[in-house]
Amino acid sequence: MLTALKVRIYPNKEQQIALAKNFGCCRFVRNYYLNKSNAQYQETGKGMSYCDMAKDLTQLKKQPAYSWLKEATATTLQQSLMDLGTAFTNFFEVRAKFPNFKSKHDKQSLRYPEGCSIQKKDIKLPKIGIVKAAISKKIDGKIKSVTISKTSTDKYYASILFEVADDPKEKDGKISGIDLGLNSLVTVFDGEATYKVDPARTTKKYAKRLRRRQQALSRKKKGSSNRRKQIKRVARVHEKIANTRQDFLHKLSRKLVDENQVIVVEDLCVKGMARTNMAKSVLDAGFGMLVNFLDYKLKREGGKLVEVDRFFPSTKLCNCCKHKNDLLTLKELEWTCPKCGTHHDRDENAARKCDSFSQNREIGGRLAVSSNQ
Structure with a gap:
């Protein structure tokens, strides 16, 4: 069974700059391929799948004009494309509205699908290092993903998704x-x-x-x-x-x-x-x-x-x-x-x-x- 724990984190100045770059890269990748998929759909009647976007992203990062995308963690960029693909699927299956463009003035977030761990009471993130955190309880299960978010009041949070053992209960009441x-x-x-x-x-x-x-x-x-x-x-x-x-x-x-x-x-x-x-x-x-x-x-x-x-x-x-x-x-x-x-x-x-x-x-x-x- 999967469960999540949201905790407050306190990155230092260098980590805040690194997270800001990651937020910007993930936002750019999503908006870039949302716009490209819309343009391709208008021309050919068919949008881009996740596989198409992932292959194109690999070539995009090799171009000198977009070399700054290498500063972000590769898995967070891939996860951003996966989320965009899921948004398209939900739209075509009439479960959600059409995906919109992300703004730098709204709440910022990115997801690490792997490479994260708990070090005592802190969180270790790829390319960021150990970030001070206020973890309220012990996390025993395997960590599946960590979503980092920044609010409009400049507060940082980490939502930790991890596995716990299934414990069926017989509740009385x-x-x-x-x-x-x-x-x-x-x-x-x-x-x-x-x-x-x-x-x-x-x-x-x-x-x-x-x-x-x-x-x-x-x-x-x-x-x-x-x-x-x-x-x-x-x-x-x-x-x-x-x-x-x-x-x-x-x-x-x-x-x-x-x-x-x-x-x-x-x-x-x-x-x-x-x-x-x-x-x-x-x-x-x-x-x-x-x-x-x-x-x-x-x-x-x-x-x-x-x-x-x-x-x-x-x-x-x-x-x-x-x-x-x-x-x-x-x-x-x-x-x-x-x-x-x-x-x-x-x-x-x-x-x-x-x-x-x-x-x-x-x-x-x-x-x-x-x-x-």
Whole structure:
């Protein structure tokens, strides 16, 4: 089984220069062959495959005008072409958009597919040497690849992909239904009790600081060194917002995974919700990120994530008599069932229906536990 660990690294001045050259070479190679493949497709109706690009790169590096490409690690350039080939494949199989050109002003990254190792608590990279790192846990398995990235705030990270022994687990716990929302990020029903967790609202928390930084940026002269400095100050606020949101969702997902064997959550159309007047709140809540965290953490622990169809009317169905209230609007946070007279909290009722949905479906042989455990 493969797993990844992202750590902060601290390259010295010489290593930063070497990494900058590697970033630039990988970016150039990708953009060069993306443009060449597009031009060839317009002329002949057929683009370049990875093998074609790799053969051409070997000849390109021999030309005096492009001899500076030899300063970069050869495997990182090849990996850049492989990533471009994968991007083309995903596009033609309608899994992603058409590959775009990389910019030197965006986040920079490159991948070492081989030749990397852990030296005590540091990382050894080809042609770079030993880079100081903050590795939080021991890496016992074989390292498959190391991805180095540089953020817009000049911080460096290494994502280490390595093999670990398969350890199938039999996780015990409850089956809980979760309703996602904006007033309460999650409403959890575990078969016995219901509780709610409020969203972090990180964008609102740092809105004043971000507004002041952006106002100061608008007053700086374009192209000046002061403007470049202010851009980094704005980027630090955005980074703070993203890190705070991610930390909150990691802690919440860990709590839910530790308490439950099966988690049932509704499959929301986040892209559609992001096109409404609630877009800012929807994106700030991080619904998709939370579901992804729950999914991979449950798999590691031997649990399971069940996604309820987005058209399942969990909010409108009474969890007592299963009557569907078609007159319920989005503004109503509480409602009374016209058939049995039960008074419902909107989110709590949806969480209960998600939980009952899981009980009525076959979740799996080893996961057949009662929600009342």
